[in-house]
Amino acid sequence: MKRSARLGTKATVFVVDDHPLVRQGLSLLINQQETLVVVGEAGDGSQALAGMERTRPDLAIIDIGLKGMDGLELAKCLRKQQPRVKVLILSMFDEVIYAERALRAGARGYIMKQEANKELLNAIQRVLSGRIYLSEALSSAMLEPAAGRRTKSAPLSQRRLTDRELEILRLIGQGRKNQEIAAAAGISGKTVQAYKENLKRKLHLGNSAELTRYAIHLNDK
Numbered sequence: 001m002k003r004s005a006r007l008g009t010k011a012t013v014f015v016v017d018d019h020p021l022v023r024q025g026l027s028l029l030i031n032q033q034e035t036l037v038v039v040g041e042a043g044d045g046s047q048a049l050a051g052m053e054r055t056r057p058d059l060a061i062i063d064i065g066l067k068g069m070d071g072l073e074l075a076k077c078l079r080k081q082q083p084r085v086k087v088l089i090l091s092m093f094d095e096v097i098y099a100e101r102a103l104r105a106g107a108r109g110y111i112m113k114q115e116a117n118k119e120l121l122n123a124i125q126r127v128l129s130g131r132i133y134l135s136e137a138l139s140s141a142m143l144e145p146a147a148g149r150r151t152k153s154a155p156l157s158q159r160r161l162t163d164r165e166l167e168i169l170r171l172i173g174q175g176r177k178n179q180e181i182a183a184a185a186g187i188s189g190k191t192v193q194a195y196k197e198n199l200k201r202k203l204h205l206g207n208s209a210e211l212t213r214y215a216i217h218l219n220d221k
Contacts, residue, residue: 010037011128014057016048016074017041017090018066026061026090029117036124045069049077057085059128062107064091064098065170068186072098072105072163079106088127090120093170095138097218101163109133160202168195173215 013030015038017023027038039055042048044066052060060078064071075087087107091098092114099110108127111120112135123133161169164185171181182189196211205211 010035011059012037012039012055012057013124014038014040014042014048014052014055014060014085016043016045016060016066016071017063018043019063022063029120030124033121045074045077048074049081052078052082052085056082059086059088059124061088061090061124064089064093064102067184070163070167070185072101072167075102075105075107086127086130088123088133093219095135097166099134099138101166103132105163110138111135161199165195165199165202168192169199169215170219172196172199172212173217173219175216 013036015023015026015030017026020043023041023043027041030036030038039057040051042051045068048060048062062071062074066074069077071089071091075089078085078087088109088111089098089102089107090111090113091102092112095110095112102110109123109132111123111133115123115135126133167185168181171184176184178189178192181192185192196208199205200207200211203211203214205214
């Protein structure tokens with residue numbers, strides 16, 4: 001694994017999550033490792049970009065569900081602005097739906113928040129070493145089509161959604177009203193309504209109630 005010259009043999013990590021207790025827990029776990037050190041934390045995308053511009057970490061661990069600029073958008077920004085920073089997406093959302101999108105956004109790995117600490121550390125080391133990290137189940141599932149076997153994947157209708165549309169759908173599933181969605185996504189209420197109309201059309205749903213039920217079911221997976 002490539003080490004940071006600035007901090008001897010320790011690889012540097014930046015933690016991005018909008019929950020302070022989650023950031024604290026991750027930082028505590030990482031700083032207990034002999035080869036890792038947390039050099040910064042942030043609660044949203046803009047803070048993260050500014051913080052990483054100062055600290056130039058080896059790895060950024062990013063929660064996908066950030067307010068305003070979500071984790072996928074932040075990964076895309078980092079790919080352009082700081083391409084040397086490796087990104088590991090940490091999420092509570094279904095990897096079947098989001099992991100491929102995370103890799104397309106520039107992340108080098110995707111791990112669910114419910115995984116044990118040991119597996120998270122394994123994911124960190126794997127990404128730092130220059131490899132891709134996905135769960136064993138998802139890695140196998142992605143290889144099976146090449147062997148002629150059918151496997152679990154996101155429905156075609158969901159794969160046609162943009163990353164932003166999927167973010168809005170996730171927020172709808174959390175029971176948020178239009179203005180709450182607008183605040184979380186950093187857009188206007190009018191734009192939220194436009195996204196809802198596009199989602200109903202793309203998902204072949206007849207009305208707002210059907211859209212809400214669909215979104216809640218998606219979040220419960």
